[in-house]
Amino acid sequence: MPKVYNWQIGRKMEYRYEEAHPKRQLVAVFNTNRCIACQSCTMACKSTWTFSQGQEAMWWNNVETKPYGGYPHNWDAKSLELMENTSPVAQVWDGGEPTPERPYGTFTGKTIFEMAPQGRYALGYEPPEEDWQTPNLYEDTPTGGAGVKGRAFKGGAIHDHESWFFYLARVCNHCSYPACVAACPRQAPYKRTEDGIVLINQERCWGYRMCVQACPYKKAMYRPDTRTSEKCIGCYPRVEGKDPESGGVPMEARCMAVCIGKIRMQGLVDLEDDGDWSARPDHPLYFLIKVAKVALPLYPQFGTQPNIYYIPPRWVPREYLRQMFGPGVDEALDAYTNPSRELLAVLQLFRASETMYFRYEIVQGEKYREITIAGAKRELFDDVVIGYDQENREIARLRVHESLHVRSEQYSNSI
Amino acid sequence: MLRKEFEEDDPYALVGQGFPCPDGYDSVGEMARCFVEEYALLGFDPERVLRLFRNPWFRGPNGVYRARGEAFVADLVNEVFGGVEGGAGANAQSL
Numbered sequence: 001m002p003k004v005y006n007w008q009i010g011r012k013m014e015y016r017y018e019e020a021h022p023k024r025q026l027v028a029v030f031n032t033n034r035c036i037a038c039q040s041c042t043m044a045c046k047s048t049w050t051f052s053q054g055q056e057a058m059w060w061n062n063v064e065t066k067p068y069g070g071y072p073h074n075w076d077a078k079s080l081e082l083m084e085n086t087s088p089v090a091q092v093w094d095g096g097e098p099t100p101e102r103p104y105g106t107f108t109g110k111t112i113f114e115m116a117p118q119g120r121y122a123l124g125y126e127p128p129e130e131d132w133q134t135p136n137l138y139e140d141t142p143t144g145g146a147g148v149k150g151r152a153f154k155g156g157a158i159h160d161h162e163s164w165f166f167y168l169a170r171v172c173n174h175c176s177y178p179a180c181v182a183a184c185p186r187q188a189p190y191k192r193t194e195d196g197i198v199l200i201n202q203e204r205c206w207g208y209r210m211c212v213q214a215c216p217y218k219k220a221m222y223r224p225d226t227r228t229s230e231k232c233i234g235c236y237p238r239v240e241g242k243d244p245e246s247g248g249v250p251m252e253a254r255c256m257a258v259c260i261g262k263i264r265m266q267g268l269v270d271l272e273d274d275g276d277w278s279a280r281p282d283h284p285l286y287f288l289i290k291v292a293k294v295a296l297p298l299y300p301q302f303g304t305q306p307n308i309y310y311i312p313p314r315w316v317p318r319e320y321l322r323q324m325f326g327p328g329v330d331e332a333l334d335a336y337t338n339p340s341r342e343l344l345a346v347l348q349l350f351r352a353s354e355t356m357y358f359r360y361e362i363v364q365g366e367k368y369r370e371i372t373i374a375g376a377k378r379e380l381f382d383d384v385v386i387g388y389d390q391e392n393r394e395i396a397r398l399r400v401h402e403s404l405h406v407r408s409e410q411y412s413n414s415i
Numbered sequence: 416m417l418r419k420e421f422e423e424d425d426p427y428a429l430v431g432q433g434f435p436c437p438d439g440y441d442s443v444g445e446m447a448r449c450f451v452e453e454y455a456l457l458g459f460d461p462e463r464v465l466r467l468f469r470n471p472w473f474r475g476p477n478g479v480y481r482a483r484g485e486a487f488v489a490d491l492v493n494e495v496f497g498g499v500e501g502g503a504g505a506n507a508q509s510l
Contacts, residue, residue, distance in 0.1 A: 372497035
């Protein structure tokens with residue numbers, strides 16, 4: 001197989017096709033620290049794209065509880081176990097010093113492409129039908145005791161969590177090296193040159209389900225009534241600026257736009273011919289991922305170079321997070337826990353506009369607070385962050401110093 | 416609006432799933448630290464943070480308070496704020 005460079009694993013790897021890159025790439029950052037699993041994103045996607053007969057078990061966007069949950073059930077545990085059992089070498093990172101070309105070090109294990117069975121282009125498994133059903137069952141639900149029917153409706157209560165957990169929102173990663181593209185014998189899935197969105201050509205798809213099997217994130221899904229596979233389309237009409245509300249400029253996807261927890265930011269980053277991101281430190285996504293390094297890819301060891309990045313949850317055991325987001329976790333959480341003046345400002349931009357940001361600038365303000373946290377002096381400034389759209393028009397303006405309103409004791413539980 | 420009342424034989428068995436923490440990992444302490452730091456950044460003073468932990472309407476912080484007790488929370492508040500003269504716990508006696 002040809003060799004392609006995957007910057008997330010810090011080395012070249014085998015892939016079915018020669019290296020090629022779009023002009024721009026759809027990218028998003030999800031802040032897991034803010035997600036409350038309200039499923040607004042899930043329902044926005046469902047009601048827009050997958051409400052038809054045959055799509056009942058199809059959730060292009062889902063939010064699952066970690067470490068237990070998953071849609072399809074235990075998708076990541078199963079993918080990791082399959083890799084672990086197949087790899088002839090340890091699935092580890094080299095622990096080397098990061099460089100711009102390999103910011104997380106080098107993964108010395110094998111990717112799903114490098115462990116492909118004979119005659120295939122990626123290692124994977126096809127989830128059984130029951131794994132696609134009942135998403136979120138047994139996750140963060142009122143306790144009733146296994147097998148105790150109706151208990152949750154009769155005096156059951158949400159229990160106090162003695163152990164850690166967090167919510168993981170997921171969509172198609174619109175990977176730079178998509179496993180679905182590599183696996184298909186009919187080249188039905190393809191990656192768009194204009195924005196890197198990965199689509200499945202429904203006319204070419206014959207429903208072999210190789211993409212379902214190969215995608216390690218399990219974001220390609222089979223539809224039994226049309227006998228084709230479908231997947232998240234990145235709300236491409238909105239990204240193209242063709243939505244009537246977009247004003248002709250790129251707009252974020254439905255799942256991003258409805259997020260009430262303000263966990264999501266989506267945009268387009270420019271790519272060089274070699275696939276490297278064009279240096280744009282004034283682009284909020286470039287800043288979060290490449291400068292502040294606060295957002296990380298999900299399971300980079302799969303090798304698909306996913307383009308949805310996550311700010312890891314800060315209260316979760318690091319060992320678990322390193323498996324999920326790679327060795328960049330410690331640096332990311334250091335940055336998030338002790339945010340720079342600029343990072344604090346950029347974090348304010350989340351969900352202040354449905355229109356995609358292409359640039360931001362910060363107007364510095366007065367210092368309004370100085371406190372010592374865990375021995376470190378922290379200075380907070382009332383800076384103003386301004387976001388601009390593709391046409392360089394101002395679309396958001398926010399202060400870092402937000403007003404704080406606290407209900408009085410009398411109304412402490414009023415809704 | 417259609418409404419279907421719950422029936423005893425509905426095939427639901429809602430359960431919560433626990434997951435073991437690695438040896439020596441204090442997940443409650445880590446979460447409690449997040450709470451204290453976030454409220455500190457919002458401008459709360461140590462006494463006010465401790466009062467919030469005592470308030471049963473703030474389920475997360477109050478869960479920590481009930482599980483670990485006042486001394487644990489007061490020590491954590493003191494530690495995060497870099498040591499408050501007299502200690503948050505001492506000040507909190509009069510709250």
